Amino acid sequence: MGKHASDRRSIAALVREAEVHRDVYVDPEIFDLEMEHLFPNSWIYVGHASQLGKPGDFITATIGRQPVLASRHTDGSIHVFYNRCPHKGVKIASEPCGNTGKFFRCPYHAWSFKTDGSLLAIPLKKGYEATGFGDTQANEGLSRVRNVAIYRDFIFARLSERGLSFEDYFGESLSTIDNMVDRSPEGKLAVMAAPIRYMHTCNWKMLVENQTDTCHPMVAHESSAGTAVKVWKREQGDSTETPMAVQLYGPFMSPYEFYEQSGIRIWPNGHGHTGVANSIHSNYSDVDGYLDQMVAAYGETRAHEILGEVRHNTVYFPNIMVKGAVQILRNFIPIAVDRTLVESWVYRLVGAPDKLYERALMYNRFINAPTSIVGHDDLEMYERAQEGLKSNGNQWINLRRLYAADEQPDVTAVINGTSERQMRNQFHAWAKFMTMGMDEHTEAAQ
Amino acid sequence: MIDDKAIIDFIYREAELLDTMQWQSWLDLFHSEGRYWMPLEWQQQDPVLQPSLMYEDLLLLKVRVERLAGERTFSQKPKSRCHHLLQAPRIVACDVAAGVFKARTSYIYTETRGDLLERYSGWASHDLVQVGDGLKIKLKRLDLVNFDAPFGNIQLFM
Numbered sequence: 001m002g003k004h005a006s007d008r009r010s011i012a013a014l015v016r017e018a019e020v021h022r023d024v025y026v027d028p029e030i031f032d033l034e035m036e037h038l039f040p041n042s043w044i045y046v047g048h049a050s051q052l053g054k055p056g057d058f059i060t061a062t063i064g065r066q067p068v069l070a071s072r073h074t075d076g077s078i079h080v081f082y083n084r085c086p087h088k089g090v091k092i093a094s095e096p097c098g099n100t101g102k103f104f105r106c107p108y109h110a111w112s113f114k115t116d117g118s119l120l121a122i123p124l125k126k127g128y129e130a131t132g133f134g135d136t137q138a139n140e141g142l143s144r145v146r147n148v149a150i151y152r153d154f155i156f157a158r159l160s161e162r163g164l165s166f167e168d169y170f171g172e173s174l175s176t177i178d179n180m181v182d183r184s185p186e187g188k189l190a191v192m193a194a195p196i197r198y199m200h201t202c203n204w205k206m207l208v209e210n211q212t213d214t215c216h217p218m219v220a221h222e223s224s225a226g227t228a229v230k231v232w233k234r235e236q237g238d239s240t241e242t243p244m245a246v247q248l249y250g251p252f253m254s255p256y257e258f259y260e261q262s263g264i265r266i267w268p269n270g271h272g273h274t275g276v277a278n279s280i281h282s283n284y285s286d287v288d289g290y291l292d293q294m295v296a297a298y299g300e301t302r303a304h305e306i307l308g309e310v311r312h313n314t315v316y317f318p319n320i321m322v323k324g325a326v327q328i329l330r331n332f333i334p335i336a337v338d339r340t341l342v343e344s345w346v347y348r349l350v351g352a353p354d355k356l357y358e359r360a361l362m363y364n365r366f367i368n369a370p371t372s373i374v375g376h377d378d379l380e381m382y383e384r385a386q387e388g389l390k391s392n393g394n395q396w397i398n399l400r401r402l403y404a405a406d407e408q409p410d411v412t413a414v415i416n417g418t419s420e421r422q423m424r425n426q427f428h429a430w431a432k433f434m435t436m437g438m439d440e441h442t443e444a445a446q
Numbered sequence: 447m448i449d450d451k452a453i454i455d456f457i458y459r460e461a462e463l464l465d466t467m468q469w470q471s472w473l474d475l476f477h478s479e480g481r482y483w484m485p486l487e488w489q490q491q492d493p494v495l496q497p498s499l500m501y502e503d504l505l506l507l508k509v510r511v512e513r514l515a516g517e518r519t520f521s522q523k524p525k526s527r528c529h530h531l532l533q534a535p536r537i538v539a540c541d542v543a544a545g546v547f548k549a550r551t552s553y554i555y556t557e558t559r560g561d562l563l564e565r566y567s568g569w570a571s572h573d574l575v576q577v578g579d580g581l582k583i584k585l586k587r588l589d590l591v592n593f594d595a596p597f598g599n600i601q602l603f604m
Contacts, residue, residue: 193497196486197596223519228509235505245506341596346497354495361497370597371484371499373513379599380521 002029006037008435015431017407018400018424022389025203025397031337033434038318039064040159041433043169045320045331046070048347049153050190051097052078056115058104059097062333063159068145069093070155071100073116080145080157081117085109086138096194104142117142152181153189162437164269172412173271176314180324180347182306185297189327189347192357196344198370202382204319204340205430207332210378211313211321212274212422214259215401217252220381224373225252244285248363251280252374262312262417268410270317270429272422276414279312281325287355315422317429327360330368338386344368399423448576450537453549456581457572461530461553464603469511472603476504477575477582484588484604499593499600514601521601526559528602535572547574547581555604566604567591 004010004027011033014021023030040063047059052072059070060083067083069092083091085106092104092113103120104113112120119141122128133139147158149166154177156166163169181189200207210216217225228249232242242250263276275281294303314322319332327349333341346360367374389397402419409428415421456475463472476482484499493501502510513519531554538548551570556563573585588604 193487194594196497196499197594199596199598201598220520223513223516223521224509226518227513227516228506231505231509231512235508243505343596358494361495365498365500369499371600373510376521376599376601384520 003027004029004033006033006438008438011434011438012431015427016396017405018403018420019396019398020427022395022397024427024430025205025386026337026389028337031203031334034334035064037436037438038430038434039334040066041163041436042318043147043149043156043158043164043166044318045316045329046080046148046155046157048189048191048345049078049150049155050188050347054099056099056101057097058093058100058115060093060095063157064334066159067091068157069142071104071115071117073114074102075116077116078148078150078155079116080148080155081142082145084143085111086119086141086143087111092142113141117144152177160437163433169269170271170316171267171269173267173273173314173316176273176311176322176324179306179309179311180322180327182298183294183324183327184349184351185293186351187297188350190350191345192348193346195331195346196364196369198342198344198368198375198379199335200340200342200379200382201338202340202379202386203337204332204334205426206382206385207330207340207342208315208317208319208321208426209423210382211315211330212264212272213420214262214264214274214418215256216378216381217259218255220377221252221374224377225249227373229253242285244359244362245366247284248359248366249374251283254280256418259417263414264417264419264422265412265414266422266425267412269432270426271315272425273311273314274417274422275310275312276417279310279325281310281312281323284325284359287353287359290353290356293352315426317426318433326363327356328364328368342368399427448540448542448547448581450540452581453537453540453547453572453574454535456574457535457549457551457570458532460583461532465529467527469514473504473507473511475581475583476507477577477584478504480504480583481585482507482588482603483585484590484593486593488593489589499590500588510603521599524560526557526601528558529556530554530604531556532570538571542576545576547576548572549574553604557600557602559599559601562598564598564600566597566600568593568604570604 014024044063046061051059055072055074057072061068069083070080090106090108110123114120145157149156232246262278264274265276266272310325321330327347329345331343335341344364346364348357399420402416460475482502483493486497486499490496514522533552535549535551538550539546549572553570555566568588568590571587574581575584
């Protein structure tokens, strides 16, 4: 038995009002408890409906450690299943995406299932007559994930039967997804390609926290963004047009005052975003024809309202970040206590000029790829933290920046952009969803 | 006069410059409009409207090279080193009149930093042009066999 087991008090004691114990990043037992409790109790991103364009299309994903499968049925409906055959447990789909035709067929014994998961056929069916098979769970086909929500084509699932409804869980934070979708003149996003994948040898929460950490860019990214700005200034010659690349790198070097004034907005349940008043995405060049398209689609006022919303990073607790202004979603997929797979997806704004998609793809490879110099800066810090936290000199991580003793959890507020309050917000949610139902669970296990 | 041997020698020389970390000399091999491209799709056709791991012009390559030596480039403390193992390049085009020179080279690339060592396999495609008596890189394309795998940091050049 480890230090924490499924003990609600022991877990809660790891999170103080403005400090967090290092065990949440380095203890494998805490990681196991996150997989068992936190991820099933939360709403987790599975994929985008545009990846399921035709009946028979499917995608696979992982929620915590559990493999899931989402498919488009013949009637157009989308279903999410546990990705295992009800016979011997073999994974039904092994590829990230594909089209299965009219039915899924297990490669081991050819049990087959309709694209809504129901059992279609078993070879030698006679062998199951009078065996009581009809009363088994296997007879129901693929086990269904019952709590599925599709919000403006974003597919989320919650594995646990307990927990908050989708609306209560995300609340007003969905406005970031709304803004990203509304940026398409047709109100529609499309996934056109596979994500960029990047393996991080660090705890998944370090990545999530970094999304709203505004005190590191000018320090950690001096080597990448700082060098980009310096080289550009020296080499631009007579050219006055800032190339797209420099527009993307440059704002990372903004001073503290810029981030302070940009602001952070927090929401209940650990969600929050940087870039309230303005952001590093505020000053990109206009793309020819795009504003006209938006005005035609939404009217003058609404079009400017949509494009005036330039939120930087929105954290959807626990493990995705959405960047509406450049149509990117980063999925921080936990593999082990010190290993995280990052999948960075780019959505195309349906109906918008190619240039916007080009810019989003460029941003993704500049910032989120294993070949990204900005990514190298960040990962170096996470890896050093993962190593440094082994130190017994001080076992607490300090999140006290702009802390006020009367801070309330689970509220909506707009605060100074260099505050660590969003990280405190996340850890409040972490403790909440880690321990949700934990006492009942312990009793059930006895 | 550019012949097959000149193309092959150029490609071996390029790898040698990378392996010996002579970054500035390596940059000098590029044409002013040269590109370095690492696709993210099998037999990818479009570097702009399809996702890539890298697609960089000379300015961005200069940024990378300058960054490697930066005082505050923490991901290069300690520094990375690399090693190229090249199969003999296959000359795809050597048309002196048209100024078109292309080669394809199978490679194994090793990048190491501290105690870590990572290996990558793929094919390098060189599109070269004649400038004066010599050759310059118009496009260097690196197709990894496992382009879709989740990699850790790739900090140097394949």
